[in-house]
Amino acid sequence: MENKFDAIVVGTGISGGWAAKELTEKGLKTLVLERGRMINHIDDYHTANMDPWDFKGGDTITQDAYKRQPKQSRTGYVNTESSRHFFVDDLEHPYNDDKNKFNWIRGYHVGGRSLTWGRHTYRLSEFDFEANLKDGIAVDWPIRYKDIAPWYDYVEQYIGVQGRYEGLPQFPDGKFLKPFELNVLENHMRESISKNFNDGRILSNARTAHITEGTKPGLGRVTCQYRNRCMRGCPYGAYFSSNSSTLPAAEATGNMTLMPNSIVHEIIYDEDKKRATGVRVIDAENNQSYEYYAKVIFLCSSAIASTSILMQSKSNRFPNGMGNDSGELGHNLMDHHFQTGAYGSFDGFKNKTTYGRKPAGFFIPRFRNIGGATNRKDFIRGYGYQGGASRGSKSIASSKEELAAYGKKFKDIIVQEGGWSGSMGAFGEILPYHDNQMTLDYNKLDKWGLPTVTFDAKIRENEIAMRKDMKQQAIEMLERSGFKNVTGTGSADNYVFGNGIHEMGTARMGRNPKTSILNGNNQIHSVKNVYVTDGACMTSSGNQNPSITYMALTARAANHAVEELNKQNI
Amino acid sequence: MNRRKALKNIGISFGSITFSSSILSVLHSCQSNELDWSPDFFTKKQIVFIDRIFEIIIPETDTPGAISLNLSRFVDAYIYKNTPSEDQSELNKEIEELTDVILSNENQKSLDDLNNTTLEKYLSNHLDSPDFIESNGNNYSQVFDLLRQMAVRSYKLTEYVMTNKLGYVAIPGYYDGNVDV
Numbered sequence: 001m002e003n004k005f006d007a008i009v010v011g012t013g014i015s016g017g018w019a020a021k022e023l024t025e026k027g028l029k030t031l032v033l034e035r036g037r038m039i040n041h042i043d044d045y046h047t048a049n050m051d052p053w054d055f056k057g058g059d060t061i062t063q064d065a066y067k068r069q070p071k072q073s074r075t076g077y078v079n080t081e082s083s084r085h086f087f088v089d090d091l092e093h094p095y096n097d098d099k100n101k102f103n104w105i106r107g108y109h110v111g112g113r114s115l116t117w118g119r120h121t122y123r124l125s126e127f128d129f130e131a132n133l134k135d136g137i138a139v140d141w142p143i144r145y146k147d148i149a150p151w152y153d154y155v156e157q158y159i160g161v162q163g164r165y166e167g168l169p170q171f172p173d174g175k176f177l178k179p180f181e182l183n184v185l186e187n188h189m190r191e192s193i194s195k196n197f198n199d200g201r202i203l204s205n206a207r208t209a210h211i212t213e214g215t216k217p218g219l220g221r222v223t224c225q226y227r228n229r230c231m232r233g234c235p236y237g238a239y240f241s242s243n244s245s246t247l248p249a250a251e252a253t254g255n256m257t258l259m260p261n262s263i264v265h266e267i268i269y270d271e272d273k274k275r276a277t278g279v280r281v282i283d284a285e286n287n288q289s290y291e292y293y294a295k296v297i298f299l300c301s302s303a304i305a306s307t308s309i310l311m312q313s314k315s316n317r318f319p320n321g322m323g324n325d326s327g328e329l330g331h332n333l334m335d336h337h338f339q340t341g342a343y344g345s346f347d348g349f350k351n352k353t354t355y356g357r358k359p360a361g362f363f364i365p366r367f368r369n370i371g372g373a374t375n376r377k378d379f380i381r382g383y384g385y386q387g388g389a390s391r392g393s394k395s396i397a398s399s400k401e402e403l404a405a406y407g408k409k410f411k412d413i414i415v416q417e418g419g420w421s422g423s424m425g426a427f428g429e430i431l432p433y434h435d436n437q438m439t440l441d442y443n444k445l446d447k448w449g450l451p452t453v454t455f456d457a458k459i460r461e462n463e464i465a466m467r468k469d470m471k472q473q474a475i476e477m478l479e480r481s482g483f484k485n486v487t488g489t490g491s492a493d494n495y496v497f498g499n500g501i502h503e504m505g506t507a508r509m510g511r512n513p514k515t516s517i518l519n520g521n522n523q524i525h526s527v528k529n530v531y532v533t534d535g536a537c538m539t540s541s542g543n544q545n546p547s548i549t550y551m552a553l554t555a556r557a558a559n560h561a562v563e564e565l566n567k568q569n570i
Numbered sequence: 571m572n573r574r575k576a577l578k579n580i581g582i583s584f585g586s587i588t589f590s591s592s593i594l595s596v597l598h599s600c601q602s603n604e605l606d607w608s609p610d611f612f613t614k615k616q617i618v619f620i621d622r623i624f625e626i627i628i629p630e631t632d633t634p635g636a637i638s639l640n641l642s643r644f645v646d647a648y649i650y651k652n653t654p655s656e657d658q659s660e661l662n663k664e665i666e667e668l669t670d671v672i673l674s675n676e677n678q679k680s681l682d683d684l685n686n687t688t689l690e691k692y693l694s695n696h697l698d699s700p701d702f703i704e705s706n707g708n709n710y711s712q713v714f715d716l717l718r719q720m721a722v723r724s725y726k727l728t729e730y731v732m733t734n735k736l737g738y739v740a741i742p743g744y745y746d747g748n749v750d751v
Contacts, residue, residue, distance in 0.1 A: 183747025
């Protein structure tokens with residue numbers, strides 16, 4: 001097969017799909033390499049149309065999953081029977097986290113985690129891009145909100161994002177489809193929170209990458225059917241994934257060669273040209289090695305994997321890994337800390353219920369440290385809440401109140417409309433600590449003879465102080481909205497890094513090659529024809545779900561790469 | 571492994587299942603005490619006991635009850651597939667011990683020889699009084715509580731109940747957050 005291309009894209013997830021689409025649409029013959037198996041849109045979503053009763057013993061995390069996927073399973077929320085085929089086998093893909101537990105959740109297949117992502121879509125704001133400089137922490141972002149804003153517009157309009165316009169600087173509006181409506185209790189909470197807090201906090205509709213009106217480009221992408229089975233792959237293409245959207249667009253150009261089962265482990269560097277010339281690949285199925293060559297390379301294999309490839313790309317010029325003149329490669333590992341908040345029950349709205357299963361609830365954007373009275377002494381940065389309210393059927397406890405412990409009356413009671421309940425959990429920013437890092441262990445190799453990743457990262461004082469506030473404010477907002485039996489969840493100092501599945505950093509963007517790996521266009525400072533546009537590039541984490549930022553940065557970088565190629569600068 | 575802790579673990583994990591149910595439909599119901607299927611985890615004798623208790627909790631009326639809806643099949647599959655082995659063996663011990671003490675108290679050899687009124691007495695004693703002590707000196711409130719929880723959960727996850735009682739629609743098509751009851 002042909003081994004020379006204009007561009008090579010490593011990875012097919014959120015970022016890789018966008019790189020493939022943009023580069024091929026701009027006319028570049030592009031090789032797209034994916035380490036896992038092929039997943040075709042719809043055809044390979046074998047659980048998508050299964051009804052709940054089709055899972056013998058329930059749609060749960062089984063003991064077999066705990067054996068084969070012990071680390072994917074221990075989050076407690078990712079790999080049930082209906083979705084476990086989209087998460088890796090930990091025994092086949094080991095990593096090391098003996099010092100500090102780290103949950104590295106991965107999907108090795110075409111589409112990557114774009115199939116299983118949470119779909120929440122929030123822009124970073126100017127507060128986030130200025131934060132490091134203002135706080136004197138780590139390094140300054142080399143870009144500002146105005147640099148990325150047009151690219152947010154561009155990707156949002158292409159993928160379809162539903163949301164409500166709020167006009168808040170810390171929660172920038174975008175190009176939205178009509179929002180998933182708040183239900184009657186969520187609307188009540190919106191009113192109560194605005195009325196009862198004078199610090200400007202609001203409860204808005206969650207913004208997610210779902211189509212709520214019309215269609216979007218791709219393989220027949222139409223409006224959400226309110227099944228809430230997104231994690232299994234959507235046969236309507238109603239939420240954005242690479243498989244339904246960007247990869248079909250790239251395919252349609254005729255410029256894409258997509259190769260699954262291809263593990264990229266090294267970028268080839270030419271000492272004379274001072275450029276990367278291609279990649280080294282192991283065929284995951286037969287262990288054969290191959291080399292492919294291109295003028296420009298996009299690393300989009302997820303934060304940890306992209307940095308791991310750079311670390312393995314050693315040469316005389318780069319003895320410590322490609323682009324690592326600063327020594328920062330692998331450092332400044334971040335995530336979002338979450339799993340703390342509150343829940344409660346609500347006595348009102350007995351004459352109201354809901355129909356359909358909307359796949360998103362509400363979002364309470366950041367309201368801490370955005371100036372004036374919102375500034376805190378106990379922590380810097382901020383957090384936002386995701387949550388929802390719903391009504392279910394009656395419980396055993398409510399049957400007790402009606403003096404029926406079992407039998408005919410009991411049987412009738414337990415299927416009656418029960419009470420309303422609501423909950424919220426916060427996602428908070430983790431600062432870019434130099435000591436939070438990943439390294440490679442060449443003494444522990446995987447089945448392809450490649451070094452395994454070792455994690456050493458933990459949350460620190462700032463996050464612990466923030467977590468106390470995250471729980472307390474959730475309790476107060478529920479109580480002031482009239483909830484009963486309000487209970488706080490999660491602990492302040494016990495958070496397992498990686499659980500947010502927002503691992504990022506380790507090859508940060510910056511203005512100075514001495515302190516960062518990438519420049520403001522996502523190019524490696526010292527190897528200008530290598531772009532890293534996944535989570536590895538992040539200079540700080542913000543508290544927003546990051547995928548939309550990776551998409552926007554990737555589209556922006558692809559545009560830059562083509563301009564530079566045309567100018568023969570790379 | 572503490573036995574009470576095992577039962578609590580199973581209860582918590584069982585409570586976390588959402589929207590799922592027995593694979594068999596009402597059409598394949600089994601009304602007699604002769605099992606026409608082979609349990610993966612429980613013994614046939616244990617399934618007969620569970621079926622009898624479940625049917626007292628959720629009896630057949632003008633709508634299907636626990637036996638018609640094969641709730642014990644769901645529970646057997648769940649425990650087999652989802653429960654750690656140490657919790658499984660504690661549950662097994664607890665059910666064995668409980669059936670033994672009932673048969674011994676009633677001076678019978680087989681559960682078939684006990685009528686529902688007799689079994690209901692045990693259910694009622696332990697659910698009404700969490701401290702009730704059997705003739706062997708043990709209390710079984712927690713296991714009865716777990717059985718009831720499993721019956722209710724699996725009942726609500728059957729195709730029949732989800733579609734006929736709980737308003738489950740496979741493809742809702744739209745969302746309305748303000749529906750009059």
